Amino acid sequence: MNQLKWIETRVKDDKRLRRQVDELLHRYFRLPLLIQQAEEIINGGPEISLRSSLTVNYAASESMSHPHRLKEQQHYDQMVIEAERELIVLKNEFDKMKAIRTYLAEDELDVWDHKYKRRRRKDIHVRDELGWGNDRYYNALDGLRGQIADTFRLWGKKSG
Numbered sequence: 129m130n131q132l133k134w135i136e137t138r139v140k141d142d143k144r145l146r147r148q149v150d151e152l153l154h155r156y157f158r159l160p161l162l163i164q165q166a167e168e169i170i171n172g173g174p175e176i177s178l179r180s181s182l183t184v185n186y187a188a189s190e191s192m193s194h195p196h197r198l199k200e201q202q203h204y205d206q207m208v209i210e211a212e213r214e215l216i217v218l219k220n221e222f223d224k225m226k227a228i229r230t231y232l233a234e235d236e237l238d239v240w241d242h243k244y245k246r247r248r249r250k251d252i253h254v255r256d257e258l259g260w261g262n263d264r265y266y267n268a269l270d271g272l273r274g275q276i277a278d279t280f281r282l283w284g285k286k287s288g
Contacts, residue, residue: 139273140266148282149273152225153244159222166218169211228279235260235268236275243269 139145229237243254255265277283 139277140270145277145282146273149276150244152221152276152280153240153272154247156222156225156240157245159218159225163215163218163222166211166215170208170215224279228275232275233268233271235264236272239265239268239272 139149229240232240238258239254242257243249243251251265251269255262258265260268
């Protein structure tokens with residue numbers, strides 16, 4: 129077994145911090161899709177319908193049949209600006225996560241892939257699937273969480 133590099137007890141003792149770290153670990157697998165969605169908005173991707181399509185046989189009033197184009201354009205421009213900001217954040221987060229994966233211990237990577245690739249997997253199921261004992265599993269999990277918390281500087285941050 130590889131020597132685990134990061135044994136961090138602060139994460140396992142802090143439920144709020146554990147939740148924050150777990151969300152980042154889950155989010156890693158969604159980041160490529162989130163990046164793609166932001167890029168589509170920026171590049172004029174899938175058409176965004178500004179009118180409701182929920183009402184069947186909706187007859188637009190005179191004022192709705194000629195919506196204010198400037199207002200629609202401003203709304204779209206604001207969406208693009210927000211998507212550009214979000215894209216920078218998403219790409220930075222994804223780059224950090226990929227970098228972390230390059231220097232984690234093999235056990236930590238196994239836990240990340242088995243526990244966080246799918247939503248809400250219980251520790252006992254992941255541990256049994258990997259065929260590990262409690263010590264090996266929880267050392268790898270704590271090391272992984274500690275490394276994420278260190279990289280994203282989550283120590284002492286208050287969730288808001």
